Amino acid sequence: MVRGKTQMKRIENATSRQVTFSKRRNGLLKKAFELSVLCDAEVALIVFSPRGKLYEFASSSMLESIERYRKHTRNNVQTAHASVEQNMQHLKEEATIMMKKIDILEETKRKLSGEGLGSCSIEELQQIEQKLERSIRSVRARKSQAYMEQVEQLKEKEKVLVAENSRLSEKYGIGPEPPTLDQRAKPRMDLHRESQPQSYGESSSSSDVETELFIGLPEARIRRISPKLN
CATH class of the missing domain: 3.40.1810.10 (Transcription factor, MADS-box)
Structure with missing residues (x-):
């Protein structure tokens, strides 16, 4: 079973x-x-x-075994306490080092922000200036890259829209597609010519206008003009 x-x-x-x-x-x-x-x-x-x-x-012997057990337990406890104390001391030292590093970083941050520069030497000020210039160059380079990426994205989007517009135009028989962004960006070469007024000499040659001042009867004025016309 x-x-x-x-x-x-x-x-x-x-x-x-x-x-x-x-x-x-x-x-x-x-x-x-x-x-x-x-x-x-x-x-x-x-x-x-x-x-x-x-x-x-x-x-x-039961008593000897119990005493041995107690001694072993005490040793283990003491060893554990010593290990804990050692770890605590090590953590305190690390915390002190980290606090010093944090203070140095805070001081550097204040100096980069333009605060607390009174105690800085010329060499320190030059180093701070160089750091700021490098930071500005990095920021400008990243900004230019971001602009270029945005322009490329817009161009790709425009290509998609133009292709879609062409497809819809062919489908529904609509007029020609509108110009692209690159075509619109080119300078316009259309010339708008306006009619220029003729010069005074040309105007006077095509018309016979008497500009002289004449005093007297109209008949005498007509007789005076007639020889010129002949």
Whole structure:
């Protein structure tokens, strides 16, 4: 008959619980004895029953084993405390170094912002100026690159729109496509010629206008003009 797997939970029946305790206690004591003999190990086992009865096993001496256990525990605790203290000291040192670095960075930031320059030497001021110039060049280069990327994106978008417009024009029979951005960007060469007024000499040659002042009767004026016309 195959023995089923025992479920690890408290046995509710008191009689069954007592029987199981007795069997497993004896087996535990036997295993402790075998471990001490076969492996030459110092084994100390203490068991209290549900009613408070003591059962124990010691390969040498229970008191010596307990004292050895306490000593080992104290050493471990002291070692752990020493390790914790050492780690705390190391963390404090690292925190101090980081605070110094933060102070240096804050001071550098203030100087780059134009504050606290009174204590700076000429060499320090030149270094700050060079740093600012490099920063400005980097910012301008990045700005130009951003502009170029934006222009390229707009050109690509325009190509897509022009292609779509051409497709729709062919589909619905609409007029020619509008000029592209590059075509609109070219300078216009259309010449708008306006009519120029003729010079005074040309105007006077095409018309016979008497400009001289004449005093007298109209008939005498007509007689005076007639020889000129002839």
